[in-house]
Every structure is written in structure tokens, then in C-alpha cells.
Amino acid sequence: MQGMFGQLINLFASVLLLLSFAMLAQRRVVTLIDLFMLQGATLVAATTVVGVVTHQPHLYLSAALTLLLKVALIPWLLHRVIRQLNVRWDVETLINIPTTLLLGIVLVIFAFNLALPISQLSSSVARGTLGIALAGVLLSFLMMITRSKAVSQVIGFLSMENCLFFAATSATYGMPLVVELGIALDVLVGILILGVFMFQLRERFDSLDIRHIEKLKED
Amino acid sequence: MTFLGAISQLLAITAALLLAPLLMGWVNQWRAWMQNRSAPSLLQPYRMLHKLFHKESVVAEHATPLFRVVPYIVFGAMTLACGIVPTLSTELPLAPAADAIALVGLFALARVFISLAAMDIGTSFGTLGARREMLIGFLAEPALLMVLFTASLISTSTSLTTIVETLAHRELAIYPSLAFAGVAFTMVSLAENARVPVDNPTTHLELTMIHEALILEYSGRHLALIEWAASLKLFAYSCIGLALFFPWGVAEAQSPLALLLALPVLVIKLAIGGIVLALLETINAKMRIFRVPEFLATAFLLAVIGMLVRILLGG
Numbered sequence: 027m028q029g030m031f032g033q034l035i036n037l038f039a040s041v042l043l044l045l046s047f048a049m050l051a052q053r054r055v056v057t058l059i060d061l062f063m064l065q066g067a068t069l070v071a072a073t074t075v076v077g078v079v080t081h082q083p084h085l086y087l088s089a090a091l092t093l094l095l096k097v098a099l100i101p102w103l104l105h106r107v108i109r110q111l112n113v114r115w116d117v118e119t120l121i122n123i124p125t126t127l128l129l130g131i132v133l134v135i136f137a138f139n140l141a142l143p144i145s146q147l148s149s150s151v152a153r154g155t156l157g158i159a160l161a162g163v164l165l166s167f168l169m170m171i172t173r174s175k176a177v178s179q180v181i182g183f184l185s186m187e188n189c190l191f192f193a194a195t196s197a198t199y200g201m202p203l204v205v206e207l208g209i210a211l212d213v214l215v216g217i218l219i220l221g222v223f224m225f226q227l228r229e230r231f232d233s234l235d236i237r238h239i240e241k242l243k244e245d
Numbered sequence: 246m247t248f249l250g251a252i253s254q255l256l257a258i259t260a261a262l263l264l265a266p267l268l269m270g271w272v273n274q275w276r277a278w279m280q281n282r283s284a285p286s287l288l289q290p291y292r293m294l295h296k297l298f299h300k301e302s303v304v305a306e307h308a309t310p311l312f313r314v315v316p317y318i319v320f321g322a323m324t325l326a327c328g329i330v331p332t333l334s335t336e337l338p339l340a341p342a343a344d345a346i347a348l349v350g351l352f353a354l355a356r357v358f359i360s361l362a363a364m365d366i367g368t369s370f371g372t373l374g375a376r377r378e379m380l381i382g383f384l385a386e387p388a389l390l391m392v393l394f395t396a397s398l399i400s401t402s403t404s405l406t407t408i409v410e411t412l413a414h415r416e417l418a419i420y421p422s423l424a425f426a427g428v429a430f431t432m433v434s435l436a437e438n439a440r441v442p443v444d445n446p447t448t449h450l451e452l453t454m455i456h457e458a459l460i461l462e463y464s465g466r467h468l469a470l471i472e473w474a475a476s477l478k479l480f481a482y483s484c485i486g487l488a489l490f491f492p493w494g495v496a497e498a499q500s501p502l503a504l505l506l507a508l509p510v511l512v513i514k515l516a517i518g519g520i521v522l523a524l525l526e527t528i529n530a531k532m533r534i535f536r537v538p539e540f541l542a543t544a545f546l547l548a549v550i551g552m553l554v555r556i557l558l559g560g
Contacts, residue, residue, distance in 0.1 A: 039421075040424075040558070051543060135553065138556070142557075
């Protein structure tokens with residue numbers, strides 16, 4: 027039974043990695059949000075399975091929190107923002123997508139190598155997935171770097187948070203509940219602030235391209 | 246080489262030669278049905294081959310001998326490929342001659358020669374087709390290799406028969422690495438067999454054609470051989486896919502009974518695979534040619550992820 031749960035966690039971890047790459051390759055903002063939602067759902071499933079295996083009730087709570095926040099509330103907020111800003115257009119990338127994907131592979135190899143000695147120290151059932159979580163974090167970083175539009179950068183930030191969360195779950199069976207609640211609140215507030223930021227950006231420059239901010243220095 | 250081995254090898258090649266056009270006809274039929282068109286007969290590819298073999302073969306004036314030889318090389322390469330893929334039995338005397346890497350090389354050999362032949366005449370269409378074919382080929386090959394390497398990692402061997410034996414005997418478990426490899430393999434085979442998201446096998450529109458542009462100058466028995474080789478390639482790819490991801494039912498033991506059972510199992514698996522292919526072709530739109538590198542980069546990426554996941558998770 028333990029073996030099957032281990033396999034399930036591995037499967038969810040692989041799906042998470044796949045979704046990270048899908049987000050990296052995605053051109054449309056609308057689909058990007060849907061992918062983010064899927065990533066949240068996968069995270070919920072993975073957290074629940076880890077909770078079942080290790081009999082840690084607080085993991086159910088954090089899964090429920092993730093479901094509420096990252097699968098329902100934040101995607102809904104993001105959908106509303108892009109509808110109001112009318113930015114359903116194609117995402118503008120700084121490097122072309124095949125190159126980004128190849129860079130992503132390099133990052134994944136780096137993360138896997140980095141995580142290997144760490145995961146050997148851990149006794150968790152999901153220790154193998156630490157490398158994937160780390161890779162997800164780096165891929166989200168890459169996404170934030172290669173995108174020039176504010177909305178996709180925000181999604182990159184959120185996806186990074188998802189992967190960090192997964193790293194915590196897989197390495198140490200989750201952070202203390204207080205910390206998790208704090209992070210959840212932080213993310214929510216962050217989204218609200220970034221939403222305001224996007225509207226301001228739009229009002230000031232009539233575009234969501236964050237490269238415009240560099241111009242402020244010249245004035 | 247045992248007697249039974251020789252028999253099964255012979256049977257595998259004969260089955261490939263006979264079933265390949267049937268598979269083509271099956272896919273065409275289902276595709277027509279799914280697109281609400283009246284379907285051609287299942288035997289249409291055979292009639293086509295029969296017609297072409299009885300026609301005169303016209304060769305351009307400036308053609309070099311290479312142009313005449315290429316159909317035979319391509320046909321031979323594809324037949325050998327079908328011979329070394331374990332379709333019916335893993336007891337294949339030819340199998341030690343070529344492992345998974347050599348198999349990819351065999352496909353590459355056919356591709357190089359057909360591209361050379363296309364450029365040989367010097368028409369613009371041939372050159373255009375050859376360039377596109379090489380573009381797709383050089384992107385698809387590493388992805389295909391990575392898929393095969395993922396399977397090789399699981400079975401610690403690059404020999405196709407060993408891979409199939411190991412995969413057929415594993416206990417039932419979730420292998421994320423094989424799932425990734427499976428998706429990557431599907432994408433590569435669509436590209437390599439000139440199927441819809443990459444190339445439309447039924448079109449002769451100069452803006453989009455790839456495979457048809459290559460063989461535009463061929464006629465008569467040469468064209469028949471190339472068409473037959475194309476269907477053999479589809480057959481070989483389907484069999485590789487089945488062998489890697491659904492290896493159950495391939496005969497292993499030295500028993501004629503298992504061999505007899507393997508044939509209907511193979512036909513059923515191919516029939517289902519053909520329907521899936523027709524479905525994939527129906528629900529996808531053909532993509533722009535400059536999107537193809539992205540498509541194949543994704544396939545490569547999936548295959549590499551599969552391999553990495555295998556290394557990290559052992560699954």
C-alpha cells in the first residue's frame with residue numbers, strides 16, 4: 027500500500043513538473059491561468075496523499091487551504107483582472123520558446139543534482155520529489171525572467187510559491203500550520219497589491235509591459 | 246539460430262509487408278468516417294500498389310542512377326526496420342544485428358537517400374521538400390532517441406527484444422517516465438510519418454507539402470515502392486510504440502502456439518492504434534511549418550523529462 031502511495035506522489039510530482047514546463051511554453055495568458063489552476067489542483071492531490079500516508083491531519087487542512095486559495099480564489103481574481111485590463115492576447119517572451127524550454131531542461135538537471143544529496147538525508151516518503159519541487163521553483167524563476175508582461179510574471183511568482191509549498195511537503199511533511207497560514211495570507215495580499223500595481227501600470231503607460239518602468243529614471 | 250526463430254522472423258517480415266498497406270487503408274477509412282466523408286475501401290492501398298506496379302516508370306532525363314536506386318534502398322531499410330522491431334515474437338535472429346540506436350540510424354539512412362533523390366532532379370519542389378524533411382528529421386531524431394533511451398534505462402539494454410521482454414514482465418505499476426516517453430513518442434511519430442499536425446498526407450499544395458514534395462518526380466514501380474515503404478514506416482513506428490508501451494501479447498517462449506496467438510493480438514492492437522491515429526489527425530489542425538520546431542522541441546523535452554524522472558524517482 028505504501029508503495030502505491032509512493033508511486034502516486036511520484037506521479038503527481040511528475041505532473042507538476044510537466045505543468046511547469048507547459049506554463050513556460052504557453053503563449054496565452056488565459057491558458058496560463060488555467061494551467062496555474064491545474065498546478066494548484068495537483069498540489070492539493072499530492073498534499074492529500076502525503077497526508078494519508080503519514081497520518082498528519084494538518085496536511086489536510088493545508089490541502090483545503092490550497093484548494094480554496096490557489097484553485098478557486100486566485101485564478102478567479104486573475105481572470106477578473108485580465109478581463110478588466112483586456113489582456114487576453116499572446117504573451118510576449120524575451121527569448122523564443124524552444125530556447126526557453128531547452129534552458130528549462132538545463133535547470134531541471136541542475137536542480138536534480140542539487141537535490142540528490144539533500145534527499146538522501148531525508149526519511150520522508152516523498153524525498154525523491156524534492157528535486158522536482160526545486161526544479162519547479164527554478165522554472166518559475168525562468169518564467170518570470172523571460173516574460174515581459176506583468177500578468178505572466180505574477181503567475182510565475184505564484185507558481186514558484188506552489189512549488190516551494192510542494193518542496194516543504196515532500197521534504198518535511200509540510201511547514202507548521204501557523205507558517206502556512208501566514209504564507210497563504212501573504213500570497214493573497216501579494217496578489218491584491220500586484221493587481222493594484224497592474225492597474226497603475228496600465229493607467230500610467232497604457233501597457234502592461236514592465237520594461238516601461240525603466241523610463242521613470244530618465245524623467 | 247533456431248528453426249522456430251527463423252520461422253518467426255520470416256513471419257514477422259511477411260506480416261509487416263502484408264499488413265502495412267492494410268493499416269494505411271484502415272487509418273484512411275477511419276479518418277474519412279470521422280470527418281463525415283464517405284470512406285475509401287480498406288483495400289484501396291493494395292489496389293494503388295497493384296496499379297502503380299503495372300504502370301510504366303517515367304524517369305527524368307537528367308536523373309542520375311541514384312534516383313533509380315533510392316526506392317529500393319528506402320524499401321529495403323524499412324523492411325529491415327520492420328524485421329528488427331519485435332512485433333510478433335522476441336525471438337528474432339535479425340534482432341542482434343541492430344539495437345534501438347541502429348534502428349534510428351536505419352530511418353535516418355532512408356531519409357538521407359530520399360532527400361538526395363529529391364534534389365537529384367533539380368526541380369524546386371524536390372529541393373524544398375528535402376529541406377523541410379531534413380529540418381523535421383534532425384529535430385525528431387534526438388527526441389526519438391531519448392524515448393528509446395528512457396525505455397533502455399528501465400531495461401538496462403538498448404536491444405529492442407530485451408526492452409520488450411523486460412517491459413512485458415514488469416509488475417503493474419505507475420511509470421511516469423513511460424507516460425512522458427509515450428506522449429513524446431506519439432508526437433515524434435506524427436512528425437516522422439508526415440501526419441496531420443506536421444504534414445498532411447493527402448495534400449499536394451505546394452505551400453505545405455513535405456513528404457509529397459519529395460516523391461513528386463517518382464512514378465510507376467518506383468512510386469509504388471516508396472508508397473509501400475511509407476506504409477511500412479508507419480507500421481514500424483506503430484509497432485515500436487506498441488512494443489514499448491503495450492508490450493503484452495508478444496510471444497517469448499519457444500512455442501508455436503504463442504506465436505499463433507501473437508498475430509491476432511498484434512492486429513487488434515494495431516487496429517486500435519489506427520483509430521487513435523485517425524482521431525488525432527481529425528482533432529488537430531495542421532500547424533505552420535515554422536511551428537514544427539516548437540512541436541518537436543516539446544517532444545524532445547517530454548522525452549528528456551521522462552528520462553530525468555526515471556533517474557530521480559526510479560519510476
